[in-house]
Amino acid sequence: MSNQQTLLDTMFKSIDKTKPKEEIKEEKPIQKIEVETAVEEPQKEVAVKEEQITARSQKQKPLVKEELSKTKHRARREAEDAIHSHIRLQSAEQLLKRVDTGFGQKSRAPFQTIVEGVQNAADAVDKAREAQKKSGHNEDYNAQITVRVEIIDKSRGELAISIEDNGIGIPKGKVAIIMRAGGTGTVEYKASRSQQGIGWKAAAIYSNQSTGKPAEIVSKTYFEKQPHRHVYDYGKGKVTKIVEENYVEEEFPEHGTRMSLYLIGDYPRARNNVKEFMKRMAAVHPYITFIFHENGTVIKYEKRSGASIPIPIPVPPHPNSVDIGQLKDMLAAQSRERSIWISGFLKRAFCRIGSKSIDDLIERTTILMYFDEKGVFAGDIIKRIAQSDKAARLKKEGPEKIEYYLEKVLVRDYEIDFKFASELVMKGRLASGKNIRFLSNDDIIRLFKIEKSKLPKPPFTPKTTVNMILSDDGKVRLLTETLRSMFFPAPPIDSLMPIPKDVFIDGFITLYKPDNYFFIERKPSSTSGRPIQVQVLGMYGGEIPSDMKDQEKLIRIANSTPLIYEFGSDIVTQTCKDIDWSRYKLGRRGELPSGPVIFVVHVTSPQLKYLGVAKQAIGSDDVIASEIKFAVQAAARKLGEHVKRLEKDKAAGQVRKYLERYARVVSETLNKMIDTDTDAVYTSLIDEIKRRRPMVFEEPKPPAEAVDVEE
DNA sequence: AGCATCTCTAATGCAAACGT
DNA sequence: ACGTTTGCATTAGAGATGCT
Numbered sequence A: 001m002s003n004q005q006t007l008l009d010t011m012f013k014s015i016d017k018t019k020p021k022e023e024i025k026e027e028k029p030i031q032k033i034e035v036e037t038a039v040e041e042p043q044k045e046v047a048v049k050e051e052q053i054t055a056r057s058q059k060q061k062p063l064v065k066e067e068l069s070k071t072k073h074r075a076r077r078e079a080e081d082a083i084h085s086h087i088r089l090q091s092a093e094q095l096l097k098r099v100d101t102g103f104g105q106k107s108r109a110p111f112q113t114i115v116e117g118v119q120n121a122a123d124a125v126d127k128a129r130e131a132q133k134k135s136g137h138n139e140d141y142n143a144q145i146t147v148r149v150e151i152i153d154k155s156r157g158e159l160a161i162s163i164e165d166n167g168i169g170i171p172k173g174k175v176a177i178i179m180r181a182g183g184t185g186t187v188e189y190k191a192s193r194s195q196q197g198i199g200w201k202a203a204a205i206y207s208n209q210s211t212g213k214p215a216e217i218v219s220k221t222y223f224e225k226q227p228h229r230h231v232y233d234y235g236k237g238k239v240t241k242i243v244e245e246n247y248v249e250e251e252f253p254e255h256g257t258r259m260s261l262y263l264i265g266d267y268p269r270a271r272n273n274v275k276e277f278m279k280r281m282a283a284v285h286p287y288i289t290f291i292f293h294e295n296g297t298v299i300k301y302e303k304r305s306g307a308s309i310p311i312p313i314p315v316p317p318h319p320n321s322v323d324i325g326q327l328k329d330m331l332a333a334q335s336r337e338r339s340i341w342i343s344g345f346l347k348r349a350f351c352r353i354g355s356k357s358i359d360d361l362i363e364r365t366t367i368l369m370y371f372d373e374k375g376v377f378a379g380d381i382i383k384r385i386a387q388s389d390k391a392a393r394l395k396k397e398g399p400e401k402i403e404y405y406l407e408k409v410l411v412r413d414y415e416i417d418f419k420f421a422s423e424l425v426m427k428g429r430l431a432s433g434k435n436i437r438f439l440s441n442d443d444i445i446r447l448f449k450i451e452k453s454k455l456p457k458p459p460f461t462p463k464t465t466v467n468m469i470l471s472d473d474g475k476v477r478l479l480t481e482t483l484r485s486m487f488f489p490a491p492p493i494d495s496l497m498p499i500p501k502d503v504f505i506d507g508f509i510t511l512y513k514p515d516n517y518f519f520i521e522r523k524p525s526s527t528s529g530r531p532i533q534v535q536v537l538g539m540y541g542g543e544i545p546s547d548m549k550d551q552e553k554l555i556r557i558a559n560s561t562p563l564i565y566e567f568g569s570d571i572v573t574q575t576c577k578d579i580d581w582s583r584y585k586l587g588r589r590g591e592l593p594s595g596p597v598i599f600v601v602h603v604t605s606p607q608l609k610y611l612g613v614a615k616q617a618i619g620s621d622d623v624i625a626s627e628i629k630f631a632v633q634a635a636a637r638k639l640g641e642h643v644k645r646l647e648k649d650k651a652a653g654q655v656r657k658y659l660e661r662y663a664r665v666v667s668e669t670l671n672k673m674i675d676t677d678t679d680a681v682y683t684s685l686i687d688e689i690k691r692r693r694p695m696v697f698e699e700p701k702p703p704a705e706a707v708d709v710e711e
Numbered sequence B: 001a002g003c004a005t006c007t008c009t010a011a012t013g014c015a016a017a018c019g020t
Numbered sequence C: 001a002c003g004t005t006t007g008c009a010t011t012a013g014a015g016a017t018g019c020t
Helices: A003-017 A021-025 A029-040 A046-057 A065-086 A092-103 A109-134 A172-179 A198-211 A267-284 A324-337 A342-349 A355-374 A378-387 A389-397 A399-410 A418-427 A441-447 A466-470 A473-485 A501-512 A571-578 A622-674 A678-692
Strands: A143-153 A158-165 A215-220 A228-233 A240-246 A256-264 A288-294 A297-301 A516-521 A525-527 A530-540 A554-558 A561-563 A597-604
Touching (some): A092 A198, A109 A143, A109 A256, A143 A267, A172 A215, A324 A473, A342 A466, A378 A399, A399 A418, A571 A597
Parallel strands (some): A143 A288, A554 A597
Antiparallel strands (some): A228 A240
């Protein structure tokens, strides 16, 4: 197989990953399986990969019987696993509702448009890099993203905006899917900058509403001979394709995409934020050259690094975070294809569900039903005990006290096993942050003194089919509640997109040129079924000015995209204001740090919850907040040490200056008194002073060291 | 045929135990 | 009090095989 074919193949794969379900649905199940197998197995060793490709190419030819069953069997298995990496959960309409309102303000629309476009471009570049790497092309790829903003009618505020990248490109046939509003928005469970192009669609709709002009897209993939141009009109709430043709007018990259549109916006107001966004985007992506044309002037951020951000791997949803609508959609999708047993469905459709939890799940369902019948608010009782400060404080005084307190005061209206409850409190199993999830079935049965024989009959067994569940709303609801009420290990972390340490440091150090910096990376953690990870870079001194606005001191990044607006309400800002900066000689509590210091905080998580609809502020969450706090504090501690050393040096410097002044006098006086060599005495005095009062920071210092803290 | 179970190993995260 | 080590429980993934 030639290199070129491999590259082609991988590029296809990367593109097909974004392929919406609808596309495939028309095909027969077996075909689908084979397509998906080829699509989703990029990381297998060569041997396996070749086998699959053989299987695919032999599709039309008659196969030897056992070969057929073997390849089919393998294909089906893998396909089934693959299916769940793109389960469709929300319609594009829902997504649009959530995403598109960043265009409401005229001062913000240009900004939002550029953000959406640049996010898409960066995703496309990452995919191209990944494809290139996988196909063994090691030469450095000169990724480039060009943004053009032109004011074409100053009085009306009409702008022409285009974003061009030399990323993976969109195949001709797929453009329609991406450009059509009301098409599919597939939500993959992985961290991503953008929502599969939905944001750009929203921009196009706004653009069309404000100017009446259509939006254009020109694209070319590596394997297409010619770039193709498409023009879409979004007027009157529907999408009309006006043009689809080969693009011949000017040079176009070997592969890449250019999206352009016209819109009415207050660019002078948006300008600073756009510029800041471009700068920060360039900082996060040192492996991409960013060119920003703004009405004739050009700002260029050269590529500074070869390493890039790895593409996150989609992971099936986590059972703890599923809601009833999602579950129904998932069941329906499965049912449309083929109705299987619920046990098989659960195991494959969710991560972290195995055979053990299927048994537990059935039993948990009967427990929940039992509580329903008896009218027991088990969750509330558990929560009340777990959240009680008093109960926690009584731990010191022994289980009897807790038992007494629970029985006579806190939950006296309920009949539970108070002794057992107090044991659980003593063990910390019922502590703040804990809930029914953290108790096993046996724990609950014991705690609520349930006789096992009185538990109702399970509403379904592992062998109940998906169709059966789907046709009974009560069962769907019960299943959802059960999944949410059980404990499952944290989701895997492959779905995150942490910025590699080198990329992070390269990116910011080269742009902000500090004297010293520290990089902190927290271990991945999880909150309501989603993994999260926080990285922090603290920078001090050098070219960083001492008087900065708050917005400049704290750089917020979510899934590799800088956030600009809604600074004050962001969880990062609020958490940082909570930190007592005086401990690190960096300011005071209640404010952001002072002095020549910048903190860059990166939060990565699939389906990150944002405050606003325009995705410019991360919503509050206890786990995320504490992760941010720990990471920023760790970086601040290191910077604080540095600041203290600087201060010490400054003091030492003063003393040295005095001493040096007297060295001259002393050596001359000595010469007069006992005829010594003035110069020799002077140099040895100076040497002695230097030895005793070293000035670390005036000497050329070794490059600052990055520090990881894994806590 | 279609789906399950069984077995094994590797990976993961949590919590108790340990050491400083 | 804090961070690190260790053991335990669980899932994931692969192959083989078994049930209806």
